[in-house]
Amino acid sequence: MEDMHRLGESCSMTERRAEEASREVLQRLKCLYMRDKIGEVYTGTVSSVTGFGLFVELDDIYIEGLVHVTSLPADYYHFDAVGHRLRGERTGRTYRLANRLKVKVVRVDAEDRKIDFELEE
Secondary structure: OHHHHHHHHHHHHHHHHHHHHHHHHHHHHHHHHHOOOOOOEEEEEEEEEEOOEEEEEEOOOOOEEEEEHHHOOOOOEEEEOOOOEEEEOOOOOEEEOOOEEEEEEEEEEOOOOEEEEEEOO
């Protein structure tokens, strides 16, 4: 029984490592696909809101990137974790989960597996 328990834990750990490797490879392939798309504009949906920015998933190609809070229109943005939104202190402009946005691809780093967007006004 002890061997079965040890083998079960080993299988679970191996499965988790394989799953993580698959995610990393997929994200790297997405970056490689997007690296020649810098400057192009896409429509997408805010898939996550954090204190440092908005993650936007592009329509039809299901690639996600970050609109960093420093690239949002000039304002100081307050993060509301419960409401899943960023709200501009001065302008009152609000960005929230599920908002539709036009974004431009500004940076792709395949090594770090990151894609950066800016809002396209």
